[in-house]
Amino acid sequence: MALVEVKDIFKNYFLNKTSLEVLKGINLKINQGEFLVISGPSGSGKTTLLNIMGCMDKPSSGEVFIDGQKTINMTSDELADVRAQKIGFVFQNFNLFPVLSVIENVEYSLLFKPWSSIEKRKKAQEALSMVGLSEFARHKPLELSGGQQQRVAIARAIVREPLFVLADEPTANLDHKTGEGIIALMKKRNQQHKTTFIFSTHDQKIIDQADRVVKIWDGEIQL
Numbered sequence: 001m002a003l004v005e006v007k008d009i010f011k012n013y014f015l016n017k018t019s020l021e022v023l024k025g026i027n028l029k030i031n032q033g034e035f036l037v038i039s040g041p042s043g044s045g046k047t048t049l050l051n052i053m054g055c056m057d058k059p060s061s062g063e064v065f066i067d068g069q070k071t072i073n074m075t076s077d078e079l080a081d082v083r084a085q086k087i088g089f090v091f092q093n094f095n096l097f098p099v100l101s102v103i104e105n106v107e108y109s110l111l112f113k114p115w116s117s118i119e120k121r122k123k124a125q126e127a128l129s130m131v132g133l134s135e136f137a138r139h140k141p142l143e144l145s146g147g148q149q150q151r152v153a154i155a156r157a158i159v160r161e162p163l164f165v166l167a168d169e170p171t172a173n174l175d176h177k178t179g180e181g182i183i184a185l186m187k188k189r190n191q192q193h194k195t196t197f198i199f200s201t202h203d204q205k206i207i208d209q210a211d212r213v214v215k216i217w218d219g220e221i222q223l
């Protein structure tokens, strides 16, 4: 069984009474342990597809299965639960809470986990240690460099022990060398823990590391 499966996904946006067809019949199966890149030109629909796989957005038609579970008829509460239990997110602009400390940002990701606060703190510390940021636990995100902030975001994504991590252009705001470090970190996690990563990216450095590259062009997968 595929970890994530999207079947015949269409997505339309409506702007000023005109409909824009952004995804035009996407079919994709992603297996456990993959380090998969979705690439394609700007505006081709990569983020839209990632948001649908991440249960943050619904397709206009088609079906989405996460870990064999059909999500298309779920309520927003049920979708929030799938996200909290099964999916980690890494974004281009890090999306950390500026008022929370680094460790609080990581712990926030465990809000819906049925773990004690001691356990949550321990998991958050372990995740920060994995990304090499233990000594920054009490700092605020804005006191960190971009690369360090993205490391916090990775810790936040993996601390949930998600089934898969969705990373939308995770290196786009980083310089070449910092980006390399971030990719190496995710690749290591992928190899050691078999965590599945699904990227949207133009970054050749990530593409070079991918097990599989899916190309999107104008809302369709290029075969």
Ligand SMILES: Nc1ncnc2c1ncn2[C@@H]1O[C@H](COP(=O)(O)OP(=O)(O)OP(=O)(O)O)[C@@H](O)[C@H]1O
Binding pocket: 013, 014, 015, 020, 022, 040, 041, 042, 043, 044, 045, 046, 047, 048, 049, 200
């Ligand atoms: N909320 C929205 N409302 C209307 N149109 C949208 C919305 N979100 C995206 N679009 C449009 O859908 C198309 C695909 O956008 P999407 O963000 O998925 O592209 P992308 O492949 O991620 O591009 P990029 O590489 O620039 O991030 C674009 O034409 C965009 O303008």
Ligand SMILES: [Mg+2]
Binding pocket: 046, 047, 048, 168, 200
């Ligand atoms: Mg995008």
